[in-house]
Amino acid sequence: MEKHFELSDTEFTLEFENCTLNPELFTHEAHLRLAWIYIQKYGIENAIEVIRKQIQEYAISLGASEKYHETITVASIKAVSFFIKKSESKTFESFINENKQLKTNFKQLLATHYTTDIFNSESAKKDFLEPELDPFE
Numbered sequence: 001m002e003k004h005f006e007l008s009d010t011e012f013t014l015e016f017e018n019c020t021l022n023p024e025l026f027t028h029e030a031h032l033r034l035a036w037i038y039i040q041k042y043g044i045e046n047a048i049e050v051i052r053k054q055i056q057e058y059a060i061s062l063g064a065s066e067k068y069h070e071t072i073t074v075a076s077i078k079a080v081s082f083f084i085k086k087s088e089s090k091t092f093e094s095f096i097n098e099n100k101q102l103k104t105n106f107k108q109l110l111a112t113h114y115t116t117d118i119f120n121s122e123s124a125k126k127d128f129l130e131p132e133l134d135p136f137e
Contacts, residue, residue, distance in 0.1 A: 004030040005093065009037050017054060019061035026058070029096065029103050035080040036092045044081045048074055071124035075110055078136035 004012060004025040015021040016034060038047035052073055059068045083102060089095035096102065101109055110118065113131035118124040 001093075002027055002029050004033060009033075009092070013037055016058060019058050021058070023062055028106065031055075031076060032080055032096065032102055033092045035077045036084065036095055039077070039081050039084055044077070047081075048077050051077055069125045070127055071118045071121070071129045072110075074128045075113070075118070075131075075136065076106075079106075079109060082136055 002025075004027065007015065007025070012021070012030075012033065016026070034051060035047065038051055041047070042050060052070070055073055056065070056068050059065050079102060083099045084095070087095055087098055089098055107119065113134045113136065114129070115132045116124060116129060118129060121129070123129065
């Protein structure tokens with residue numbers, strides 16, 4: 001179990017929004033948790049806007065604005081949304097246990113949507129690239 005689980009959803013999002021979340025807690029799984037929480041709270045479109053803005057602010061607060069990646073951020077949220085629609089999980093912990101591929105095979109999962117190597121593309125880093133192979137739905 002990762003350390004971000006030591007925080008409740010409310011504590012986790014509040015610390016993230018205030019840019020006080022320990023960066024060691026903001027793992028890939030924590031990114032997915034944030035998407036799960038915000039999709040539940042705001043719906044997919046609003047979650048995308050809120051998360052994009054807040055991740056950028058958080059990265060700036062850490063002096064790491066160059067780490068923000070637009071396509072991976074948006075694609076991650078859309079992938080979480082896709083799996084939420086198929087899930088009956090009421091907690092993120094049960095959701096991620098049910099959908100382990102989001103955590104363990106994330107790059108391969110996105111590769112089923114893209115021919116572009118979005119992880120190494122400068123244009124994908126700056127602007128969201130729509131999937132060429134399979135849209136997120």
